Amino acid sequence: MGSFDLARALKFLPGIILGLTVHEYCHALVAHMCGDSTSKDQGRVTLNPLKHIDPLGFIMLIFVGFGWAKPVQFNEQNLRNPRTDVIKIALAGPLSNAVIAMVLSVLFSLISSSVHNHLTPVMQILSEVFIYAIYINWGLFIFNLIPLPPLDGSHLLLSQFKRFPILYNGLYKYGSLLLFGLILITFLTRINVFPIWPVIQFFGKGFLSLVGYR
Secondary structure: OOOOOHHHHHHHHHHHHHHHHHHHHHHHHHHHHOOOOHHHHOOOOOOOHHHOOOHHHHHHHHHOOOOOOOOOOOOHHHOOOHHHHHHHHHHHHHHHHHHHHHHHHHHHHHHHHHOOOOOOHHHHHHHHHHHHHHHHHHHHHHHOOOOOOOOOHHHHHHOOOOOOHHHHHHHHHHHHHHHHHHHHHHHHHOOOOOOOHHHHHHHHHHHHHHOOOO
């Protein structure tokens, strides 16, 4: 493992903080809109990063490349239409990251075209911050759709197995352990268990090209 690059990590920070904050805020907002006040009562319907960032998960994300935010809690019994509302709440976070990535791509393309051939050191740093933020948010979008607890994609999978209690409870109980085990295998063996980087590149480069960035 290489030495920790502080300058590079600082360029990651804006994208990570923005992505995690908006992700959890959207979970909380949609849960509140669907009839459950748990997230509202816990002060999670806010864009204040301090309400959403888990210190240990944040440090892990910076140093290891894998981390987490504080999960948004909700009471399924309070939802107006539990079966569909759970899916809405689950999708709200990843979709918000996709929207962030697309908006940042448009802004980055516009800024890049306006300073073409006049790239100062400050603009170079700003460009790197934009690129990192774009790819981080595509990463959050794609990674969170993996159908394993506690990732958001698990709600899409688990909702299909509620009629089979044994299977549902097994996935819910051991899904997190399976996810952690797969991540551990990735770090210990360097085997790419989650080959999502090509997908992130596809979305990142593809959308930047679509909005005119060359």
